[in-house]
Amino acid sequence: MKLMVFGFGYTARYVAERLRPGGAEIAATVRTPEKAEMLVGTGIRASVFSPEHRDPAIAQQIAASDAILLSIPPDAAGDPVLAAFAGAxxxxxxxxWIGYLSTIGVYGDHAGGWVDEATPAAPVEARSQARARVEQEWLAFGASHGVAVQIFRLPGIYGPGRNQLAQLAAGSARRIVKPGQVFNRIHVADIAAVIEASLRRPRAGAIYNVGDDEPAPPQDVIGFAAGLCGVEPPPEIPFETAGLSPMARSFYGENKRVRSALIRSELGVVLRxxxxREGLTALRAAGEGPAPA
Structure with missing residues (x-):
């Protein structure tokens, strides 16, 4: 199988690492020549795709691809990949097969209630509204051209180097408390497992929530991470006085619990x-977090 990845970031890198041992050939886009240079010798064929530069090799890589994974967010004009390469x-x-990495933000706020793939999109934030529009554009593209497009709606992503243990080690962990607030999250390795399963069982028009089974208050997650490390958790900070950036504050403006049962019943995925708790425990065992005192 030949997979073309648009946007070779954190999640896409783990997808590639999961697929390559099975013989997948991976081509990918990055934003700068410097990032392309960093992939030399890794087996990933990198091309530059940005508003300033479009590598001519990208069209050739699309022509050779069995599957395309889209991991680039919309810009002010919409989806940059669809605008540039729909014809190709x-x-x-x-x-x-085309897979689009989207966000659970398209569901909007449900005051802590449960949502699943049958819940209508009702995005509140402009970035989530853009995601919802792009989802529909890709689904329409697939229906028009006979390609199975699947949408993967993701919550907060964590994994090696990007987790509450790393925040504790860096001194940046904050235990912000907003009563009743919960978030889902997902380990990057489980995203990769879902992508692999979907490649084996494509379904045109499929939408999958890809989240964990326990939406939880963020302060509880920080507290658990601190316990794993044997350190005192940072003090609780009321949301109202946390001094969050507008972007960070906007995440707390939506509260929902996300079900991801379809990845089990349809794709047969069992989350690792x-x-x-399981994710952070494994990361701690791998050496993440502050060094023992």
């Missing part, structure tokens, strides 16, 4: 890290 994708002779 429509003409790609072997293309059978069904809650933050």
């Amino acid at each position: 994708m429509a003409a790609a002779p072997k293309l059978r 890290y069904p809650t933050y």
